[in-house]
Amino acid sequence: MKPHRLAxxxxxxxxxxxxxxxxxxxxxxxxxxxxxxxxxxxxxGECGACTVLLDGAPVLSCxxxxxxxxxxxxxxxxxxxxxxxxHPLQAAFADFGGSQCGYCTPGVIMAAKxxxxxxxxxxxxxxxxxxxxxxxxxxxxxxxVDAVEDAARRLxxxxx
Amino acid sequence: xxxxxxxGKPRRRVxxxxxxxxxxxxxxxxxxxxxxxxxxxxxPHPHAVVxxxxxxxxxxxxxxxxxxxxxxxxxxxGIMPVSVDEYPLARERVRxxxxxxxxxxxxxxxxxxxxxxxxxVRYKILPPIASPEQGLQQPExxxxxxxxxxxxHRNQSYEFGKVDEALAxxxxxxxxxxxxxxxxxxxxxxxATLAFIDADGKLQISSSTQNPHYLHRQLAxxxxxxxxxxxxxxxxxxxxxxxxxxPGGHEFVVAKAALVLGRPVKIGLTREEVFYVHRGRHPVLMxxxxxxxxxxxxxxxxxQTLLDGGGYGSHGPxxxxxxxxxxxxxxxxxxxxxxxxxxxxxxxxCGPKRGHGTPQPRFGQEVQLDKIAVKLxxxxxxxxxxxxxxxxxxxxxxLKIGSNGxxxxxxxxxxxxxxxxxxxxxGRGRGLGLACSTYMCGAGVAIYWNKMPHSGVQILxxxxxxxxxxxxxxxxxxxxxxxxxxxxxxxxxxDIGTVRVVTGDTGIAPVDLxxxxxxxxxxxxxxxxxxxxxxxxxxAAVVSETLGARPDRIVFSQGRVFAVDHxxxxxxxxxxxxxxxAELGTLSAVGSYAPPKPPGKYKGAGVGPSPAxxxxxxxxxxxxxxxxxxxxxxxxxIAHDIGRAINPTLAxxxxxxxxxxxxxxxxxEEQSFRRLPEKLSGALVHRAxxxxxxxxxxxxxxxxxxxxxxxxxxxxxxxxxKEVGQGPLLPxxxxxxxxxxxxxxxxxxxxxxxxxxxxxxxxxQDKRVGPTSFPKVPYPAPTFVLPPWEGGDGSETRRxxxxxxx
Numbered sequence: 001m002k003p004h005r006l007a008x009x010x011x012x013x014x015x016x017x018x019x020x021x022x023x024x025x026x027x028x029x030x031x032x033x034x035x036x037x038x039x040x041x042x043x044x045g046e047c048g049a050c051t052v053l054l055d056g057a058p059v060l061s062c063x064x065x066x067x068x069x070x071x072x073x074x075x076x077x078x079x080x081x082x083x084x085x086x087h088p089l090q091a092a093f094a095d096f097g098g099s100q101c102g103y104c105t106p107g108v109i110m111a112a113k114x115x116x117x118x119x120x121x122x123x124x125x126x127x128x129x130x131x132x133x134x135x136x137x138x139x140x141x142x143x144x145v146d147a148v149e150d151a152a153r154r155l156x157x158x159x160x
Numbered sequence: 161x162x163x164x165x166x167x168g169k170p171r172r173r174v175x176x177x178x179x180x181x182x183x184x185x186x187x188x189x190x191x192x193x194x195x196x197x198x199x200x201x202x203x204p205h206p207h208a209v210v211x212x213x214x215x216x217x218x219x220x221x222x223x224x225x226x227x228x229x230x231x232x233x234x235x236x237x238g239i240m241p242v243s244v245d246e247y248p249l250a251r252e253r254v255r256x257x258x259x260x261x262x263x264x265x266x267x268x269x270x271x272x273x274x275x276x277x278x279x280x281v282r283y284k285i286l287p288p289i290a291s292p293e294q295g296l297q298q299p300e301x302x303x304x305x306x307x308x309x310x311x312x313h314r315n316q317s318y319e320f321g322k323v324d325e326a327l328a329x330x331x332x333x334x335x336x337x338x339x340x341x342x343x344x345x346x347x348x349x350x351x352a353t354l355a356f357i358d359a360d361g362k363l364q365i366s367s368s369t370q371n372p373h374y375l376h377r378q379l380a381x382x383x384x385x386x387x388x389x390x391x392x393x394x395x396x397x398x399x400x401x402x403x404x405x406x407p408g409g410h411e412f413v414v415a416k417a418a419l420v421l422g423r424p425v426k427i428g429l430t431r432e433e434v435f436y437v438h439r440g441r442h443p444v445l446m447x448x449x450x451x452x453x454x455x456x457x458x459x460x461x462x463x464q465t466l467l468d469g470g471g472y473g474s475h476g477p478x479x480x481x482x483x484x485x486x487x488x489x490x491x492x493x494x495x496x497x498x499x500x501x502x503x504x505x506x507x508x509x510c511g512p513k514r515g516h517g518t519p520q521p522r523f524g525q526e527v528q529l530d531k532i533a534v535k536l537x538x539x540x541x542x543x544x545x546x547x548x549x550x551x552x553x554x555x556x557x558x559l560k561i562g563s564n565g566x567x568x569x570x571x572x573x574x575x576x577x578x579x580x581x582x583x584x585x586x587g588r589g590r591g592l593g594l595a596c597s598t599y600m601c602g603a604g605v606a607i608y609w610n611k612m613p614h615s616g617v618q619i620l621x622x623x624x625x626x627x628x629x630x631x632x633x634x635x636x637x638x639x640x641x642x643x644x645x646x647x648x649x650x651x652x653x654x655d656i657g658t659v660r661v662v663t664g665d666t667g668i669a670p671v672d673l674x675x676x677x678x679x680x681x682x683x684x685x686x687x688x689x690x691x692x693x694x695x696x697x698x699x700a701a702v703v704s705e706t707l708g709a710r711p712d713r714i715v716f717s718q719g720r721v722f723a724v725d726h727x728x729x730x731x732x733x734x735x736x737x738x739x740x741x742a743e744l745g746t747l748s749a750v751g752s753y754a755p756p757k758p759p760g761k762y763k764g765a766g767v768g769p770s771p772a773x774x775x776x777x778x779x780x781x782x783x784x785x786x787x788x789x790x791x792x793x794x795x796x797x798i799a800h801d802i803g804r805a806i807n808p809t810l811a812x813x814x815x816x817x818x819x820x821x822x823x824x825x826x827x828x829e830e831q832s833f834r835r836l837p838e839k840l841s842g843a844l845v846h847r848a849x850x851x852x853x854x855x856x857x858x859x860x861x862x863x864x865x866x867x868x869x870x871x872x873x874x875x876x877x878x879x880x881x882k883e884v885g886q887g888p889l890l891p892x893x894x895x896x897x898x899x900x901x902x903x904x905x906x907x908x909x910x911x912x913x914x915x916x917x918x919x920x921x922x923x924x925q926d927k928r929v930g931p932t933s934f935p936k937v938p939y940p941a942p943t944f945v946l947p948p949w950e951g952g953d954g955s956e957t958r959r960x961x962x963x964x965x966x
Contacts, residue, residue, distance in 0.1 A: 037182020101637025
């Protein structure tokens with residue numbers, strides 16, 4: 001199969017890559033760009049582990065073909081930190097027990113980031129709804145909600 | 161003891177940053193130059209003889225480097241020495257839909273998948289055995305030749321005092337049947353493994369395994385490679401819950417391929433394959449007969465269990481024991497008898513899942529106690545408080561209980577939930593249910609017989625101020641790396657940021673048996689305390705003169721070393737290390753831990769003993785819609801006796817996570833099977849080998865959980881810390897069942913409690929749904945042991961003996 005050439009923006013940087021055209025965005029990120037921070041739990045759109053932001057909106061990267069991403073902008077967990085400092089969502093997940101095994105964490109954080117960008121002061125129920133597509137088998141979700149709530153607070157303080 | 165600087169304070173876990181940045185390297189995140197990819201061909205039949213495999217075309221397919229079949233693996237493996245019954249690729253027989261029969265190793269996954277299509281396997285189909293009942297009725301064909309009889313894998317019977325006598329004297333005897341459906345771990349990370357030959361020519365394998373030490377031994381055995389030529393690295397697991405305890409066929413396959421090809425070989429299982437690997441919760445049918453006085457004192461229990469084992473042994477012999485052996489740890493039963501039987505069926509093998517074998521009988525026991533309370537007109541909490549075991553007591557089965565916070569848990573959880581004021585008063589359709597449980601803090605005996613320690617820790621002090629800690633323990637998300645760093649930092653009195661842990665690597669760290677049986681905090685922790693104390697002793701001896709204090713009067717705290725009465729200026733920890741290194745040379749110490757010898761002496765007494773037991777009590781609130789049977793759980797309260805919380809953020813996370821998994825099991829999770837129509841082979845296939853069809857709770861389904869940690873430090877545990885990884889799951893299922901009874905007056909004596917079952921119970925004459933019969937099981941004559949209070953010494957004796965035969 002002839003490799004496909006793709007140009008897109010990943011975490012704010014222009015990236016060009018050659019990849020097998022059947023590959024999903026998830027596979028392109030993990031296998032061709034070595035961005036393994038994005039995880040997979042099913043590759044069928046069931047678990048949310050592979051959530052990334054595509055043009056700012058959360059998508060399941062296992063259900064997006066790499067070829068669909070020409071000229072588009074992708075944000076992954078690798079691009080979230082601010083230089084050496086953690087993004088408030090990352091800091092809150094670490095501080096509030098939002099990660100246990102950590103495997104769902106990148107996906108949940110990206111879904112939460114999309115939420116906070118459209119709704120800076122979500123209720124607990126709104127946080128649960130925004131992350132309902134992200135399965136987590138460790139935490140029971142409570143400390144994830146705590147973390148997102150705290151990150152929202154920290155982000156609002158920053159904006160002030 | 162000095163004031164604690166680190167332990168007991170909520171804190172970011174040591175790997176918290178790596179997890180939030182996506183920098184943790186799970187097994188499938190690893191890649192190497194020239195790496196090849198593996199796919200497994202799996203049996204479409206639940207039970208068949210493999211007559212022939214023709215892989216010629218597959219091997220010639222462009223891009224394929226190797227095809228392996230059962231012929232390449234003449235030696236079986238198995239986690240338990242008594243059940244070594246599995247081949248990396250099936251040889252003559254396949255035993256469930258999904259049993260691997262061949263492997264293709266190719267330049268990429270796509271090519272490997274194409275190659276699988278070119279492998280021709282001829283099967284002779286055998287009639288499948290779908291249930292333990294069927295397995296008992298049909299001793300032939302045998303799924304395994306080594307069965308105890310027919311298709312019975314393990315058959316056990318133990319009697320501690322004459323139970324029939326105790327039941328005859330009881331004021332009330334209740335007998336119930338319960339069924340607990342199987343379910344699976346569903347870790348978010350699918351198993352993956354990468355194997356290669358390292359620069360020294362040795363086999364190195366990185367795998368998502370909970371037990372690198374046992375995998376190491378099994379690889380050496382099955383591949384006939386000396387253990388010192390193999391290095392196993394357990395990559396941080398993306399969740400385990402018991403599902404990554406057994407060695408997996410795929411691990412042997414990539415190791416073999418790497419040995420043959422001399423190139424890195426990787427495999428990543430699909431989610432569907434993870435359902436086939438399984439090793440999850442055994443479906444268990446139970447019959448429970450319990451006697452009680454009219455004052456509510458338990459007089460004895462006779463428990464019978466029947467386990468659906470699936471197609472292989474796995475941890476089955478232990479699982480079978482566990483359906484009986486921990487039952488008398490929560491409440492005092494003067495006499496106790498259990499009979500347990502595990503039958504092979506043509507389904508994926510069951511094994512250890514969080515709580516290993518105990519959630520099933522605990523469900524029955526706690527629901528039955530609720531029924532007894534109703535019959536006696538007692539508050540279920542009062543009934544339990546009347547019967548709780550005491551600290552340092554022995555059970556009828558000779559398990560030694562250390563610290564025991566069960567009564568405190570019950571008092572705390574009933575207070576938190578407003579039990580007394582609210583129970584029975586919430587109105588029709590709303591209810592509260594209570595249940596309790598216990599769990600081991602590590603199995604008292606290793607999986608293979610040996611007299612060596614269960615955990616070893618080595619600490620290396622560096623003149624930079626770094627503390628490097630080596631231990632074979634595996635981080636599966638539970639926070640074992642954090643526990644290790646915290647215990648070492650606390651004992652050496654240094655900032656936790658100066659500690660670096662190196663874990664899960666059999667090539668460079670001392671053996672730890674693995675992340676199973678809730679053993680890591682206690683066993684690794686005790687070994688870590690010993691190693692750190694040895695270093696403290698070495699350093700104190702050197703700096704004693706400078707500090708003008710006896711070595712035993714020197715304190716290590718907050719990065720400083722000083723005299724306990726603060727006479728003199730003291731010095732920094734780094735200065736003390738420099739002084740000690742100058743005098744003693746490079747500073748290092750090891751520590752190790754082996755559990756105490758269990759008091760029971762009868763054959764089989766090795767399963768169940770533990771250095772300590774955790775306890776939990778849980779109250780669940782339910783709202784039940786009587787028209788639809790829909791169950792809503794608005795809130796759960798739980799108190800867990802943890803001894804001491806090393807990091808309360810993580811400890812609470814474990815409790816809430818356990819409650820979450822328990823609630824999923826209670827309401828929806830089930831690993832169930834169906835028969836395909838005869839014209840489509842009649843095979844037994846999964847109802848739901850996908851995350852969409854296998855229902856689990858989402859964030860929207862999860863109620864608020866209010867957690868209380870009961871902290872009464874256990875003297876045998878490091879800083880008093882007991883387990884928290886498994887215990888808090890266990891009381892949830894019966895508490896849900898009891899809450900449904902309180903809400904709408906029906907008994908659902910089976911798990912999961914789905915809306916259709918609630919409706920069925922509401923429509924039933926006896927307001928109950930659950931199993932109605934228990935098959936005739938040929939249990940063996942029991943091993944008879946007198947309970948400690950009847951003059952026994954923990955040995956087997958004759959049933960008619962007055963005292964133990966010495």
